[in-house]
Amino acid sequence: xxxxxxxxxxxxxxxxxxxxxxxxxxxxxxxxxxxxxxxxxxxxxxxxxxxxxxxxxxxxxxxxxxxxxxxxxxxxxxxxxxxxxxxxxxxxxxxxxxxxxxxxxxxxxxxxxxxxxxxxxxxxxxxxxxxxxxxxxxxxxxxxxxxxxxxxxxxxxxxxxxxxxxxxxxxxxxxxxxxxxxxxxxxxxxxxxxxxxx
Ligand code: GLN
Numbered sequence: 001x002x003x004x005x006x007x008x009x010x011x012x013x014x015x016x017x018x019x020x021x022x023x024x025x026x027x028x029x030x031x032x033x034x035x036x037x038x039x040x041x042x043x044x045x046x047x048x049x050x051x052x053x054x055x056x057x058x059x060x061x062x063x064x065x066x067x068x069x070x071x072x073x074x075x076x077x078x079x080x081x082x083x084x085x086x087x088x089x090x091x092x093x094x095x096x097x098x099x100x101x102x103x104x105x106x107x108x109x110x111x112x113x114x115x116x117x118x119x120x121x122x123x124x125x126x127x128x129x130x131x132x133x134x135x136x137x138x139x140x141x142x143x144x145x146x147x148x149x150x151x152x153x154x155x156x157x158x159x160x161x162x163x164x165x166x167x168x169x170x171x172x173x174x175x176x177x178x179x180x181x182x183x184x185x186x187x188x189x190x191x192x193x194x195x196x197x198x
Pocket of ligand 1: 044077078079080136137138139
């Protein structure tokens with residue numbers, strides 16, 4: 001499985017190391033030809049407006065939007081979650097997302113209370129173990145559409161959600177050295193979705 005990590009801005013390297021431990025072949029992507037050949041994509045944490053703008057500068061905005069809409073498996077962490085959301089609250093004026101995931105997110109939602117924090121969460125993947133979650137000016141989810149499953153929450157606010165082909169977390173598993181979320185994306189989201197297409 002060839003997994004791209006969108007390398008326009010944000011913590012690309014950390015996602016690449018997490019993916020390597022999951023036994024896939026990650027590659028940093030920013031050009032159209034590179035995106036053409038990936039099977040799945042990770043959108044890193046960073047700054048969602050910057051990543052969206054740079055995707056237009058690199059001429060890959062429409063291509064990414066289309067591939068996601070066509071069902072390429074995608075995982076977005078933090079800014080990546082915002083980029084996958086169909087609707088963004090507290091967006092910058094004119095802020096675009098790739099969309100495809102039927103959720104409404106509020107940008108910097110925790111940021112108004114506490115800028116950054118860590119928490120141990122239950123993650124609904126069948127394991128009783130808590131997962132260490134790092135939040136940095138993180139969004140939370142205010143609405144989930146039909147077919148979107150909530151996998152983790154903080155104070156009733158969903159912070160990890162999935163649909164058939166997409167996974168999004170408000171937090172940054174790439175920063176903790178715990179690769180459970182990346183493994184979940186590869187084994188439970190991407191692999192089944194790609195097998196179905198074959
Ligand atoms: N607040 C950032 C944004 O709106 C996301 C922060 C992050 O990815 N750590 O894009």
